[in-house]
Amino acid sequence: xxxxxxxxxxxxxxxxxxxxxxxxxxxxxxxxxxxxxxxxxxxxxxxxxxxxxxxxxxxxxxxxxxxxxxxxxxxxxxxxxxxxxxxxxxxxxxxxxxxxxxxxxxxxxxxxxxxxxxxxxxxxxxxxxxxxxxxxxxxxxxxxxxxxxxxxxxxxxxxxxxxxxxxxxxxxxxxxxxxxxxxxxxxxxxxxxxxxxxxxxxxxxxxxxxxxxxxxxxxxxxxxxxxxxxxxxxxxxxxxxxxxxxxxxxxxxxxxxxxxxxxxxxxxxxxxxxxxxxxxxxxxxxxxxxxxxxxxxxxxxxxxxxxxxxxxxxxxxxxxxxxxxxxxxxxxxxxxxxxxxxxxxxxxxxxxxxxxxxxxxxxxxxxxxxxxxxxxxxxxxxxxxxxxxxxxxxxxxxxxxxxxxxxxxxxxxxxxxxxxxxxxxxxxxxxxxxxxxxxxxxxxxxxxxxxxxxxxxxxxxxxxxxxxxxxxxxxxxxxxxxxxxxxxxxxxxxxxxxxxxxxxxxxxxxxx
Amino acid sequence: xxxxxxxxxxxxxxxxxxxxxxxxxxxxxxxxxxxxxxxxxxxxxxxxxxxxxxxxxxxxxxxxxxxxxxxxxxxxxxxxxxxxxxxxxxxxxxxxxxxxxxxxxxxxxxxxxxxxxxxxxxxxxxxxxxxxxxxxxxxxxxxxxxxxxxxxxxxxxxxxxxxxxxxxxxxxxxxxxxxxxxxxxxxxxxxxxxxxxxxxxxxxxxxxxxxxxxxxxxxxxxxxxxxxxxxxxxxxxxxxxxxxxxxxxxxxxxxxxxxxxxxxxxxxxxxxxxxxxxxxxxxxxxxxxxxxxxxxxxxxxxxxxxxxxxxxxxxxxxxxxxxxxxxxxxxxxxxxxxxxxxxxxxxxxxxxxxxxxx
Numbered sequence: 067x068x069x070x071x072x073x074x075x076x077x078x079x080x081x082x083x084x085x086x087x088x089x090x091x092x093x094x095x096x097x098x099x100x101x102x103x104x105x106x107x108x109x110x111x112x113x114x115x116x117x118x119x120x121x122x123x124x125x126x127x128x129x130x131x132x133x134x135x136x137x138x139x140x141x142x143x144x145x146x147x148x149x150x151x152x153x154x155x156x157x158x159x160x161x162x163x164x165x166x167x168x169x170x171x172x173x174x175x176x177x178x179x180x181x182x183x184x185x186x187x188x189x190x191x192x193x194x195x196x197x198x199x200x201x202x203x204x205x206x207x208x209x210x211x212x213x214x215x216x217x218x219x220x221x222x223x224x225x226x227x228x229x230x231x232x233x234x235x236x237x238x239x240x241x242x243x244x245x246x247x248x249x250x251x252x253x254x255x256x257x258x259x260x261x262x263x264x265x266x267x268x269x270x271x272x273x274x275x276x277x278x279x280x281x282x283x284x285x286x287x288x289x290x291x292x293x294x295x296x297x298x299x300x301x302x303x304x305x306x307x308x309x310x311x312x313x314x315x316x317x318x319x320x321x322x323x324x325x326x327x328x329x330x331x332x333x334x335x336x337x338x339x340x341x342x343x344x345x346x347x348x349x350x351x352x353x354x355x356x357x358x359x360x361x362x363x364x365x366x367x368x369x370x371x372x373x374x375x376x377x378x379x380x381x382x383x384x385x386x387x388x389x390x391x392x393x394x395x396x397x398x399x400x401x402x403x404x405x406x407x408x409x410x411x412x413x414x415x416x417x418x419x420x421x422x423x424x425x426x427x428x429x430x431x432x433x434x435x436x437x438x439x440x441x442x443x444x445x446x447x448x449x450x451x452x453x454x455x456x457x458x459x460x461x462x463x464x465x466x467x468x469x470x471x472x473x474x475x476x477x478x479x480x481x482x483x484x485x486x487x488x489x490x491x492x493x494x495x496x497x498x499x500x501x502x503x504x505x506x507x508x509x510x511x512x513x514x515x516x517x518x519x520x521x522x523x524x525x526x527x528x529x530x531x532x533x534x535x536x537x538x539x540x541x542x543x544x545x546x547x548x549x550x551x552x553x554x555x556x557x558x559x560x561x562x563x564x565x566x567x568x569x570x571x572x573x574x575x576x577x578x
Numbered sequence: 579x580x581x582x583x584x585x586x587x588x589x590x591x592x593x594x595x596x597x598x599x600x601x602x603x604x605x606x607x608x609x610x611x612x613x614x615x616x617x618x619x620x621x622x623x624x625x626x627x628x629x630x631x632x633x634x635x636x637x638x639x640x641x642x643x644x645x646x647x648x649x650x651x652x653x654x655x656x657x658x659x660x661x662x663x664x665x666x667x668x669x670x671x672x673x674x675x676x677x678x679x680x681x682x683x684x685x686x687x688x689x690x691x692x693x694x695x696x697x698x699x700x701x702x703x704x705x706x707x708x709x710x711x712x713x714x715x716x717x718x719x720x721x722x723x724x725x726x727x728x729x730x731x732x733x734x735x736x737x738x739x740x741x742x743x744x745x746x747x748x749x750x751x752x753x754x755x756x757x758x759x760x761x762x763x764x765x766x767x768x769x770x771x772x773x774x775x776x777x778x779x780x781x782x783x784x785x786x787x788x789x790x791x792x793x794x795x796x797x798x799x800x801x802x803x804x805x806x807x808x809x810x811x812x813x814x815x816x817x818x819x820x821x822x823x824x825x826x827x828x829x830x831x832x833x834x835x836x837x838x839x840x841x842x843x844x845x846x847x848x849x850x851x852x853x854x855x856x857x858x859x860x861x862x863x864x865x866x867x868x869x870x871x872x873x874x875x876x877x878x879x880x881x882x883x884x885x886x887x888x889x890x891x892x893x894x895x896x897x898x899x900x901x902x903x904x905x906x907x908x909x910x911x912x913x914x915x916x917x918x919x920x921x922x923x924x925x926x927x928x929x930x931x932x933x934x935x936x
Contacts, residue, residue, distance in 0.1 A: 375811065396814030405812070413812040418805045427802065427813040436795045 071134030073098050073230055073261045074119070074150075079128035081114055088114040090285040091128065096230065101252060101262045103276035103293070105269075105305055107502035111285040112265050116232050119263075120152050121145040132230075151223025155235040157215050161208040165201050165218050166190050169225050193224050198254050212361075213244035220251065231255065232263045237271060241360050242530065242563035249275050267305070267502070269298040281305055306503045314535045316514045321538075322351030324387075325522035326372070326491050331381035331391075332546075333371055341367040342378065343546035349491070354513060354523040356537030356554075358530065360566050364546035365526050366408060369495050372524075373405050374398040385491055399428055404489035406480055408496045408526070410473075414480045417469040421461050422450035424468050425483050457482035458508075474505030481512055492516050495526045510536050530559055544568040594868065596919050598880065601909030608904050609897060619897040626890020627883050635764070635771025639843060641882030643668070645780035646835030647860025648878050649787055650828045652869035654707075654721075656791060657824030658804035663710060663725025664832040665857025666732030667703040669850070671836025673736035674702035676847040679757035679840070680744055691757045696779070696837045703833015704826040706732060711825025715818030721825070729853060737849050744847065752847040759842035774842025776834070780875075783831055787871040790827075800824050832857065859885075862910055881906065 074096040081089040088111045096102050106112045117123045119130065121139040129136050132148050139145050145152075159168050166187050174181040175189070190203045199217045207215060216236065223231055233252075237245045252262055252275060264276060272279055273293060281288040281304045288304050326349040333342040341364050349355045359365055370376035372383055374395040383391040385401045399405075407413035415424050426435050426446050434445045450464040459478045461471055468476060477497065484492065494513055498506040513536060517523045527533050533540055534554050542550045542565040549571045552562075564570040606616035627637045647664040654661035661667075678695040686694065710724040744752035759774040791797035802810040803820040811817050835856055840847050863881050867873030888902035912919055 373812070394814065394816075395812065399814050407812055412806070412808045414809060416802050416806045416809050419802065423798070427809065430798055431795055439794050439796065441793060441795055441798055 070098065071131075072096055073133060074263075075131040075134075076115070076119070077129045077131065079115065079118060079125045079130070081111075081118060081123060082126050087285050089118070089125070092282070092285070092287050094280055094287070094290070096261050096263060097277075098261055099256050099259060100278065101256055101264055101276045103264045103266060103272040103279045104282065105267060105272060105279055105301060106282035107267065107305060107504075110282045110305075112282055113234065115282070116152070116234065116263065116265060119145070120150060120232065146226050146228070149227060149229040150232065151226060151228025151230065152232045153216065153219045153223060153234065153236060155238060157219055159207045159215060159218060162206060164204050164206055165210070165214075166203045168207060168218055169221050171222075173226060189225065190221065193221055197221075197224065197251065197258060199251060211244075212239050213241070213247060216240070216244075216248065217251070220255075229259070230261050230263070232265070234265045235267075236264070237266070237268060239361060239528075241567055242559055243567060245271070269301050272301065273298060283307055302503060314510050314514065316536075317518065319354075319517065319538045320352045320520070322520060324348050325351050325385060326524060327382075327384045328372075329382045331368075331371060331378050331383060333367060333376055333378045335367075341546050342371060344381070345543075345547055346381075347541050347548050347551070349522040349524050351490070351522050352517060352520045353538040354517050354525055354536055356533040356540045357524065357526045357543050358533045358540055358562055358566060359528070359543035361528055363543050363566075365495070365543060367546070368543070369405070369408070369493060369526060372398070372493060373403065399487075402488070402490040404484035404487050404492045406477075406484050406492070406494040406497050408499070410476055410480055415468045415476060418467055420465050421454065421459070421468055421471070421479060422447050422464040424479060425450040425453055425464075425486075427483065428487070453479075453482040453486055457485075474501050474508075477501060477505065477509060481509060485512065485516060489516075489521060491522045491524065493524045493526075496528065497525070498527070498529070498532060506532075530562060533562075534559070542566055592923065593916055593919050594866065594873070594913055596923060597912035597916075598909050600912050600919065600922070601905050604908040605901060605905035609901060612901075614897045614901075615895065618895040619891045619901070622890045622894025622897075623884070623887035623902070625894060627887040629890075630769065631767060632769035632771045633886070635768030635773050637882055637886040638777060639772050639774070640886040641878045642774070642777045642780055642838055642842075643835040643856045644859055644863050644878035644881050645875055646776075646783065646831050646838070647856045648863030648867055648874040649780070649783055649871060650707075650831035650835075651857075651860045651864035652867060652871065652874050653787055653791070653831060654824060654828040655864060655869045656804050657800045657820065657828075658807060659711075659714070659721050659821065659824060659828075661707060661710075661725055661825065661828050661832075662722055662861070663707060663728050663732075663857065664828070664835075664860045665853050665855065666725070666729035667706050667829045667832035668836040668839070668854070668856045669729075669732045669736045670706040671699040671703035671833030672840045672847055673739050673836070674833070675699035675757075675837040675840050676744055676752055676755055677739065679755040680753055683756040688757065692759060692841065695757050695841060696759070696834065699837035700830040700833045703836060704828075704830040707829025707832065708822055708826040711822040714825075715821040729857070733850060733853055736847075740847050740849050746846070750849045755840060755845050755847075757841055758845065759838060760845075772843045774838055776838025776842045779834055779838070780878075783834065784871040784875050787831075796823070832860070862906065865910055866913060868913075 072095040076092060076094045078091045078093055079089050080087065080091050092115060104112050114123065118125050121141045121144050124140065130139060131137065137148060139148065160171065166183065169190050170186045175185045176182060187203045194201055199221055201214055201217050201221065236248060240248060256262060266272060276293045278290060278292055279301060280290040281301065283305060329346050331342050331345045332340060335341045345368065357365060367376060371378050374393050374397065378391050382389060385403060388401065390398050390401055411417060416427065426449065430436060430441065435442055447464060454461060454464060457478050459482060460475050468479065471479065497509050501509065513523055513525065525536060537554055540552050540554055541548045542562060544566060545568065549568065550565045561570065609616040609619055626633055628634060647668060650664045650667065651661050675695045678698050679691065682691055706728065710721045710728060713719040713724050714721045740752045746753045759776055761773045761775060764773050791801060799815050800820050802815060803817050807817050859881065863877045864874055866881065867877035884902050884906055888899035891897040891902065892899045
């Protein structure tokens with residue numbers, strides 16, 4: 067490395083929380099003009115470490131040096147002063163404000179008592195030219211795309227004079243095209259002399275853009291390697307601590323008769339906007355249909371329509387030939403439809419119920435759990451014990467609250483409950499979101515096992531890799547319509563990306 | 579037995595206990611600052627409550643409506659709602675009991691009349707709370723706002739009913755109510771203190787609360803809706819119906835408090851100039867009892883003891899009875915701000931935790 071002092075040097079950082087050591091004597095250096103990736107599973111301690119750098123937490127032991135000088139960063143303002151900027155995963159923008167207003171917020175150029183918007187806009191324009199960040203300074207945040215919102219976040223840090231940028235999972239919400247653009251922006255930033263720490267668990271991005279990678283597992287640094295001298299398999303192995311197969315093992319599907327059939331389904335939001343727009347597709351027994359699409363194109367509404375949580379205005383939804391449109395969620399569930407919801411905390415579990423109580427969330431009213439209006443605790447507990455054992459849900463006991471489980475085990479509990487209902491149709495919405503590699507493997511295997519047993523599986527995911535690996539057939543959703551149907555072996559990321567962005571239609575139904 | 583041990587193994591009871599002690603300490607400090615003798619004041623307080631059979635009976639009378647309204651607020655809370663309107667529901671219960679107790683007095687024998695008046699009081703209180711439940715379920719209106727508004731409607735509606743249909747000539751109160759919930763057979767033991775069956779009904783209500791919420795299918799639904807309405811909806815539960823039902827049951831508890839007061843204590847209903855405040859004390863009791871039925875009963879006992887005993891403080895030790903409000907306020911503060919209590923307990927706490935691990 068160069069002889070100059072590194073821009074950031076973390077020395078033996080240790081951070082303890084009650085019961086766990088989140089960071090165990092972590093050391094890390096960031097050189098000037100470098101993109102340094104921080105790789106680790108969920109809960110490995112990446113975010114804790116970056117929150118320490120950004121002044122949100124104080125380390126229990128260890129020190130931080132910026133440009134060779136030891137510093138104490140006790141709040142985010144101090145971090146900003148030191149030239150550290152953070153691009154958060156969930157954007158922190160004021161939606162009704164314009165791009166310029168958001169960028170200067172808190173540091174507005176003033177003219178007397180008034181805010182000098184002219185010079186603000188001018189500064190924004192300059193920054194945008196210098197770094198190749200295309201934004202419309204006068205557009206309101208809620209009118210612009212997610213990719214542009216992220217560029218606004220980046221410009222916020224630059225406007226505050228950041229030389230060190232921390233990106234927290236920046237690609238989670240972007241389309242493949244937007245990811246490519248972001249990569250270009252990051253390269254431009256380092257070319258202009260900035261240094262970047264990139265937090266991610268996507269190996270592809272790390273291989274493509276970073277100079278060095280530090281792998282963290284259970285709060286400890288496992289290794290720091292040059293990206294040029296490694297490969298995804300090695301990185302994954304270091305991250306998880308064992309060998310991982312990326313290719314999902316599966317046999318050819320044995321496709322049976324039609325199970326779920328949607329015909330011209332339309333539904334409007336409260337504001338009268340059509341969120342489902344004459345949508346049609348079909349899922350057959352023994353196959354996994356993957357719905358690919360960018361977040362917000364009607365995926366959530368589609369699931370709600372099928373599961374009875376949303377009324378549809380026209381069209382038909384049938385399960386095994388029976389109409390289920392506009393039935394109550396319970397009626398739909400009794401048609402042997404299981405649903406792994408997108409948001410497991412909000413929709414999948416009652417976090418303050420015990421594991422045991424959560425296992426009967428949809429069946430508590432049936433015999434043998436319900437006997438003359440009273441719940442039979444022994445049978446419910448036995449049922450939970452069986453499921454916990456069968457699906458390897460790691461919990462100290464079934465009496466523990468669901469809240470106390472890790473994300474992966476919460477998801478396992480939901481999957482156990484849903485599969486135990488022995489469904490003919492299994493809907494899995496974002497089933498691996500936020501899970502680490504080990505848990506992802508487990509979930510995907512379960513989906514494939516269900517399909518091999520002749521169940522129809524509908525998989526909705528924003529992760530293209532997941533769609534490509536797990537599905538037998540892919541339907542692309544864009545603005546509430548299916549704009550194309552393809553087989554995974556006949557397509558690639560680029561083509562799917564274009565379809566997801568609405569600029570390409572292809573395949574399948576003649577009526578789309 | 580093992581269950582009992584489990585209850586005492588957790589710290590859920592330690593925090594309120596310490597909060598109570600700290601509340602008394604704060605009260606003592608305020609008294610010292612004000613130049614009063616806290617020991618004399620507190621002993622006068624307890625002497626007042628436990629000193630004579632009459633006072634002891636009257637203290638129980640004081641606790642009874644607090645048990646009901648505490649249960650009412652706690653039950654709604656467990657189902658995810660904040661029932662500020664227990665006060666209005668008490669008034670509606672009172673009025674219903676008075677109407678039945680006076681208007682059907684001749685027509686029905688007492689052993690039918692009294693239960694009927696009590697049941698109708700409960701049902702009317704429930705329906706009154708149900709209005710707020712319905713508006714929340716069907717129109718999405720926050721129950722805090724509707725229950726507060728309904729308190730005023732209840733106050734003036736019950737005054738109107740008493741004035742128009744039940745008024746005792748020349749007085750600002752209803753006629754005497756022949757139907758009585760009083761436990762007259764205890765008169766000799768408690769020196770004519772106004773004890774009534776409402777206390778027994780309140781204890782039964784607490785048992786019902788526990789069994790219903792934790793043992794039955796409907797209670798399971800209600801708790802699920804209270805803890806996470808979204809997940810409950812996804813799991814196929816009817817959230818709106820549960821909201822209405824929970825508010826109804828909450829209102830029944832409050833309505834019964836009203837029946838106890840008019841049928842068991844006063845035997846008539848006044849025209850109220852302002853809201854009597856049972857419902858608001860019920861909020862404090864519910865918080866103090868950590869919204870658990872057993873806790874609510876204990877909290878009502880404490881709250882009733884302090885309120886009733888505070889009169890003794892002014893007679894016995896010349897300490898203004900309002901000081902007891904500081905004690906009650908501090909206790910609630912310490913329970914709500916559990917962090918402070920845990921901080922005080924920290925030295926003990928860590929030791930205990932370590933022992934557990936070993």
